[in-house]
Amino acid sequence: MMETRRSCPHILIAAMFLSCVFAIFYVYHSPTMNCLHCPAVQVSKHKDCPDACINHTQLINDTCAVNVTVVKETEPKPSSPSQTDTLLLIWIWPFGRNVTSQSCSWLFQIEGCQLTDDRNLFNTAHGILFHHRDIHEDLSNMPTLPRPYFQKWVWMNMESPSNSALKPRLNDLFNLTTSYRRDSDITVPYGQTSERSADDRTFEIPKKEKFICWIVTNWNPDYERSKYYEKLKEHVSVETFGDSFDRHVSDGDYPKLVSSCKFYLSFENSIHEDYITEKLYNPMKLGTVPVVLGPPRKNYEKFIPAEAFIHVDDFKTAEELAAHLKVLHENPDMYVKYFGWRERYAVRGTWFGLEHACRSCDHIRRNRNYRTVNDLNTWYWG
Ligand SMILES: *[C@@H]1O[C@H](CO)[C@@H](O)[C@H](O)[C@H]1NC(C)=O
Numbered sequence: 001m002m003e004t005r006r007s008c009p010h011i012l013i014a015a016m017f018l019s020c021v022f023a024i025f026y027v028y029h030s031p032t033m034n035c036l037h038c039p040a041v042q043v044s045k046h047k048d049c050p051d052a053c054i055n056h057t058q059l060i061n062d063t064c065a066v067n068v069t070v071v072k073e074t075e076p077k078p079s080s081p082s083q084t085d086t087l088l089l090i091w092i093w094p095f096g097r098n099v100t101s102q103s104c105s106w107l108f109q110i111e112g113c114q115l116t117d118d119r120n121l122f123n124t125a126h127g128i129l130f131h132h133r134d135i136h137e138d139l140s141n142m143p144t145l146p147r148p149y150f151q152k153w154v155w156m157n158m159e160s161p162s163n164s165a166l167k168p169r170l171n172d173l174f175n176l177t178t179s180y181r182r183d184s185d186i187t188v189p190y191g192q193t194s195e196r197s198a199d200d201r202t203f204e205i206p207k208k209e210k211f212i213c214w215i216v217t218n219w220n221p222d223y224e225r226s227k228y229y230e231k232l233k234e235h236v237s238v239e240t241f242g243d244s245f246d247r248h249v250s251d252g253d254y255p256k257l258v259s260s261c262k263f264y265l266s267f268e269n270s271i272h273e274d275y276i277t278e279k280l281y282n283p284m285k286l287g288t289v290p291v292v293l294g295p296p297r298k299n300y301e302k303f304i305p306a307e308a309f310i311h312v313d314d315f316k317t318a319e320e321l322a323a324h325l326k327v328l329h330e331n332p333d334m335y336v337k338y339f340g341w342r343e344r345y346a347v348r349g350t351w352f353g354l355e356h357a358c359r360s361c362d363h364i365r366r367n368r369n370y371r372t373v374n375d376l377n378t379w380y381w382g
Pocket residue numbers: 043051052053055252
């Protein structure tokens with residue numbers, strides 16, 4: 001997506017429905033690194049979770065995507081479109097994924113929405129979803145037909161401003177935005193904690209064999225996170241993995257590895273408000289305490305319980321953080337307190353693209369107002 005420094009996708013996806021909990025991750029990393037392994041899919045088996053639950057990511061042109069053939073097995077036949085349904089046209093599937101048969105009703109309990117990728121339906125579509133990275137800078141792959149008066153164009157981007165290219169011609173083109181940002185029209189964070197339902201499995205802290213872990217596929221010495229790590233490791237040992245450290249973590253090994261760590265360094269590659277990614281939600285989901293570096297603590301607390309994580313800013317220095325982690329390491333009673341929130345909340349990730357499509361469609365169905373996004377570039381890239 002970046003012209004000068006293309007990044008690859010890194011996303012956790014998880015969904016919970018039909019008594020099943022599925023988690024699928026997508027990974028974005030930089031082109032300088034190989035981007036060739038989809039992080040593992042974690043399937044939390046519930047008592048009546050059918051075997052056809054999603055358990056698969058696959059690599060499509062540098063990007064991890066859900067293997068939808070598995071999903072289709074459990075999905076009910078889509079009902080025939082009703083005249084009153086809102087129709088959302090996905091102009092280009094984010095990362096080339098075709099999952100049109102997915103139903104918003106089945107996945108998100110969103111009724112009255114139909115998704116399509118059939119461009120012949122341009123004139124009847126109430127909304128069109130465009131993924132930022134896929135839009136050509138000269139707009140040559142955008143629709144050329146006149147836009148029906150009722151149609152809303154939705155701009156989607158899950159990358160931070162540092163990781164996505166500003167495309168000058170995108171101003172005054174869209175009507176809605178969907179991204180991880182809370183000030184988007186349709187906010188879709190990388191994950192969510194929600195009240196536990198009776199169906200959710202009781203949480204148990206996984207068996208721990210490692211102290212502090214970090215997986216890095218994209219080492220950049222200029223990143224905040226690299227600088228902080230350099231300081232931290234002077235005071236405490238951090239087990240590093242990933243291609244940057246010549247310790248590749250395969251898809252299948254990812255959940256086992258991360259869950260065996262007491263702490264995981266959930267360090268974002270760039271620091272922006274609300275930019276809190278699967279680097280946080282994966283470890284949370286896997287029963288590991290995230291040590292976060294990213295936007296301020298207050299920002300994290302808008303998304304997840306305050307006691308679910310440790311923020312590097314909670315300490316004046318890396319040395320003080322290291323000392324605190326060592327105390328927790330030696331005092332299990334103190335360590336378990338970081339899981340107290342599990343009694344009340346469950347974690348889930350995001351269905352990349354699909355969730356944006358369904359939620360955008362729902363938004364359009366409920367809001368028939370006129371709206372334009374005038375200065376997308378200043379809003380997003382400041
Ligand atoms: C899911 O993946 C795991 C690990 O790759 C495998 O052991 C398991 O059999 C798979 N389950 C299904 C339902 O495909």
